[in-house]
Amino acid sequence: MITVEITTIMGIKALMGGNKDQSLTLSDGATVAEALDQLCKTYGLPLHERIFNDAQQLNPGIVVFVNGCVIFALDGLETPLQDGDAVLIFPPVGGG
Amino acid sequence: MFQGGYMGKVLRVNLTTKKVSVEDLPEKIARDYIGGAGFGVKYLFDEVPGDVDSLGPDNKLIFAPGPLSGTPAPCASRMAVTTKSPLTGAVGMSLSGGYFPVELKFAGYDVLIIEGQADTPVYLHIRDDKVAIKNAEKLWGMDTQITQSIIKQDVNDHNTRIACIGQAGENLSKMAAIINERRAFGRKGVGAVMGSKNLKAIAIRGSGQVPLANPKAFETARKFMLEAMKQSPVLYPEFSKLGTPMVVDATSAMGIFPSENYRNTGERDYSTTIGVEASISRNKGSEHCYGCPVGCTQLKLAQGRGYEGGMSDPEYETYYSLGSVVGVESVDSIIYNDMLCDKYGLDTMSVGVTIAFAMELFERGMLTAADTNGLDLRFGNHQAVTQLIEEIAFRREGIGALLCDGSRIMAEKVGGEAGDFAMHIKGLELPAYDPRGAKAHGLNFATSYTGADHNRGYAFQEVFGIPVPNAYDRFAVAGKGWLTKWNQDIRCATTDCPTMCGFLMDMAVPAIAEQNTADLVSSASGIALTKEDVGMVGERVNNLARVFNISAGFTRADDTFPKRIMAETIKEGGSSGQRISQEDLNLMLDEYYEARNWRQDGVPTRQKLAELDLPEAAAVLVARGLL
Numbered sequence: 001m002i003t004v005e006i007t008t009i010m011g012i013k014a015l016m017g018g019n020k021d022q023s024l025t026l027s028d029g030a031t032v033a034e035a036l037d038q039l040c041k042t043y044g045l046p047l048h049e050r051i052f053n054d055a056q057q058l059n060p061g062i063v064v065f066v067n068g069c070v071i072f073a074l075d076g077l078e079t080p081l082q083d084g085d086a087v088l089i090f091p092p093v094g095g096g
Numbered sequence: 097m098f099q100g101g102y103m104g105k106v107l108r109v110n111l112t113t114k115k116v117s118v119e120d121l122p123e124k125i126a127r128d129y130i131g132g133a134g135f136g137v138k139y140l141f142d143e144v145p146g147d148v149d150s151l152g153p154d155n156k157l158i159f160a161p162g163p164l165s166g167t168p169a170p171c172a173s174r175m176a177v178t179t180k181s182p183l184t185g186a187v188g189m190s191l192s193g194g195y196f197p198v199e200l201k202f203a204g205y206d207v208l209i210i211e212g213q214a215d216t217p218v219y220l221h222i223r224d225d226k227v228a229i230k231n232a233e234k235l236w237g238m239d240t241q242i243t244q245s246i247i248k249q250d251v252n253d254h255n256t257r258i259a260c261i262g263q264a265g266e267n268l269s270k271m272a273a274i275i276n277e278r279r280a281f282g283r284k285g286v287g288a289v290m291g292s293k294n295l296k297a298i299a300i301r302g303s304g305q306v307p308l309a310n311p312k313a314f315e316t317a318r319k320f321m322l323e324a325m326k327q328s329p330v331l332y333p334e335f336s337k338l339g340t341p342m343v344v345d346a347t348s349a350m351g352i353f354p355s356e357n358y359r360n361t362g363e364r365d366y367s368t369t370i371g372v373e374a375s376i377s378r379n380k381g382s383e384h385c386y387g388c389p390v391g392c393t394q395l396k397l398a399q400g401r402g403y404e405g406g407m408s409d410p411e412y413e414t415y416y417s418l419g420s421v422v423g424v425e426s427v428d429s430i431i432y433n434d435m436l437c438d439k440y441g442l443d444t445m446s447v448g449v450t451i452a453f454a455m456e457l458f459e460r461g462m463l464t465a466a467d468t469n470g471l472d473l474r475f476g477n478h479q480a481v482t483q484l485i486e487e488i489a490f491r492r493e494g495i496g497a498l499l500c501d502g503s504r505i506m507a508e509k510v511g512g513e514a515g516d517f518a519m520h521i522k523g524l525e526l527p528a529y530d531p532r533g534a535k536a537h538g539l540n541f542a543t544s545y546t547g548a549d550h551n552r553g554y555a556f557q558e559v560f561g562i563p564v565p566n567a568y569d570r571f572a573v574a575g576k577g578w579l580t581k582w583n584q585d586i587r588c589a590t591t592d593c594p595t596m597c598g599f600l601m602d603m604a605v606p607a608i609a610e611q612n613t614a615d616l617v618s619s620a621s622g623i624a625l626t627k628e629d630v631g632m633v634g635e636r637v638n639n640l641a642r643v644f645n646i647s648a649g650f651t652r653a654d655d656t657f658p659k660r661i662m663a664e665t666i667k668e669g670g671s672s673g674q675r676i677s678q679e680d681l682n683l684m685l686d687e688y689y690e691a692r693n694w695r696q697d698g699v700p701t702r703q704k705l706a707e708l709d710l711p712e713a714a715a716v717l718v719a720r721g722l723l
C-alpha cells in the first residue's frame with residue numbers, strides 16, 4: 001500500500017468536506033485516476049461531477065499536480081503515484 | 097485613411113511651449129504595431145533617446161488605447177502609458193482599464209503624447225477637438241480621489257473621465273502611479289514622470305464613436321469571443337464572483353506565494369488568513385471596466401479597529417505586497433492600505449516589496465529605530481505599513497525619503513550587503529510569484545522589457561496548469577527559453593497592443609488568441625491581418641523595446657534574479673527544494689536568446705531586425721558599435 005498527500009482548494013475543497021489536506025491510502029502502483037476515483041467514492045456524486053466529464057476525463061479547467069508537476073506534462077490521469085507523493089487538485093483558477 | 101477601429105489622429109501636447117497639435121496616425125504604424133503598448137514603444141523609440149533623464153523635459157508620456165477600445169469588443173477599454181521609467185531606466189509601460197481609455201477614442205484620438213515640462217502645475221482638458229492646458233495650482237497637494245471630483249466640478253461635467261497623480265507623483269516618488277477612477281497605471285513610476293512635468297491630471301470627454309470597417313465580420317468575431325467567454329471554465333461564475341484574490345489560494349498551495357521578503361516562501365499558509373474566503377467576507381459588490389461583462393473587480397469594505405471605512409478593491413498582487421511579503425495576515429489592513437496607495441497615487445506592488453526589504457534590514461540590524469523614525473519595522477506590523485505609505489507618499493525626511501524611490505535606490509543608500517535582500521529586477525520590484533517554483537514565469541521577470549513584470553509574459557502553463565501550447569513542468573529549466581518568448585510575444589500582440597484585458601485572453605481563448613485578435617482587429621479596422629502578422633507584432637515590439645533598453649545601457653547581465661532567488665532554496669511547501677542556480681539561469685537565457693534569434697550577449701541580430709522590418713533599431717545598434 002502507498003499513502004499520498006492530497007491538497008485541494010476553494011470549490012473542490014468544499015466538496016471534500018472542507019478538508020484542505022488529507023492522506024489517502026492506495027494500492028501499490030495506483031494512478032492519479034484511481035486516487036481521484038477513491039476520493040469521489042468517499043465524497044460522492046457532487047465531487048465526481050465537478051472533476052470528471054461523462055467520458056471519465058477531467059472537466060475543463062480541473063488541474064492536478066503531482067509533486068508540483070502538472071499531470072498533463074506527465075502521463076495524465078494514468079500517471080502512477082508513489083508512496084509520499086503530494087497531489088494537488090485545483091478547480092479552474094485564473095487571474096493574477 | 098482608416099475605415100474603422102482607429103480614429104486616425106495623434107494628439108501632441110507640449111507643456112513647455114503650450115503648443116497643441118494634431119497629426120495623422122501613419123497606417124504603417126497601425127499595421128506594424130496595432131496600438132496600445134505597440135504604439136507606445138514605437139513612439140518612445142523614435143522620439144526619446146535611451147539615455148534621456150526620465151524626470152527631465154525630454155522624456156515623454158505616450159498614452160495609447162488600442163483599435164478595439166471603444167468598439168463593442170468585450171473588455172477592450174484598456175490603455176497603455178509608455179515612457180522611460182524613472183524606477184528602472186528601461187521602457188516603462190503600464191496599462192490601465194476602467195472608463196478613461198475609451199474616452200480618448202471617443203474624443204477622436206488613438207495616441208496622446210505629452211512632452212516638455214510646465215513651469216507651474218497644470219491639467220489637460222480634452223473635449224473632442226477642444227484641448228486646453230489649465231491651471232492646476234489649487235489641485236496641487238490633493239489626493240487622487242479629491243482631484244477627480246474637483247475637476248469634474250471645474251469642467252461642470254460629471255461624466256468626464258480623469259487620470260491624475262496624487263501626492264506621491266507630485267513628490268516624484270519613483271513608485272508613483274497614475275490613477276483613473278479607482279484603477280491605476282500602476283507600475284514603473286509613471287506617476288513621477290507626470291509629476292516631473294507638473295501635470296496633475298488629464299480630463300477627457302469625447303462625443304464621437306469608433307467606426308467599424310466591416311460591422312458584419314466584426315459582429316461574428318465578437319460573438320465568437322463572447323461564446324468562448326461563456327464556455328470558459330473560469331470566467332463564470334468563479335472569476336466574476338471572486339476576482340483575482342482567488343489566486344492567493346492557488347499559489348499558496350503551490351508554494352510560490354512569497355512570504356516575508358522571500359525569506360520563508362512556503363512556510364506559512366496565508367490562504368487561511370488572507371485567502372479568498374477571508375477576503376470575500378468583506379465584499380460589497382463588484383465593478384466592471386467599460387464594456388466588460390465579467391466585472392472581476394471586487395469592492396471590499398474593511399472592518400475592525402483602525403481600518404473602519406477603508407474601501408478598496410485589492411487585486412491578487414496586493415494580497416502579496418501589502419500582505420504576505422510584509423508578513424501581514426489581516427485582510428482589513430490590506431484593504432485599507434490598498435486604499436491609501438490609490439489615494440496618494442502609489443504602486444501597491446513596489447511599495448509593499450520595498451517595505452518588506454526595509455523590514456528585513458530592520459530585523460537584521462542593518463536599519464535601526466534611528467533610521468525608521470522610531471517605527472518598529474518587524475514583519476507583520478501592519479500599522480507600520482500604513483505609516484510608511486504616508487511617509488513614502490510625502491517623501492518625508494528619514495524613512496520616507498529612504499524608501500520612496502524603490503528598492504534599488506534604497507539599497508544604494510543603505511550600502512554594504514543591503515542589496516542582497518532587495519527583491520527587484522532592473523529596479524522593478526518582483527510580483528507575487530516566487531520564481532524558484534515557476535521557472536518560465538521567473539524567466540519572464542528576468543527578461544521582460546519592463547523589469548520584473550508578470551504581465552509581459554504570464555506563464556499560465558505553470559501557474560494555472562493550462563496546457564497551451566503544451567504542458568510544462570513548472571520546476572524544469574529546459575524548454576523555458578522558448579516558452580518565455582512565446583508567452584511574451586503572444587501577450588504583447590493579443591492583449592497589450594489591441595488592447596484587450598489579459599484575463600479574458602488567458603481564460604477564454606488561450607489556444608487561439610492570435611486568430612481571435614486578427615479577426616477582431618481586421619474587421620474593426622479594415623487592415624487585413626493574419627494570425628502570423630499578429631504574432632509578428634508581438635515579436636517586433638519586444639525587439640524594439642529591447643533595443644531601446646540596450647541604448648539605455650542594459651546588457652545580458654541585467655537579465656537576472658535577486659541574489660536570494662539564486663542563493664537560497666525554498667525550504668517548505670509545494671515548491672520545497674527549488675532554487676534557480678547561476679547555471680540554470682545561464683541555460684534558460686541561452687535558450688531564450690536563441691529562440692529570439694538574439695546573440696548570446698542579448699543583442700538582437702541583424703537578420704532578426706531585418707525580418708521584423710526594424711531598420712531604425714539596427715541603426716541604433718550600429719551607431720553604438722553593437723552590430
Ligand code: SF4
Nearest residue numbers: 171385388391392597
Ligand atoms: S475582466 Fe476585470 S480587469 Fe478585465 S476588463 Fe473585465 S473588469 Fe476589467
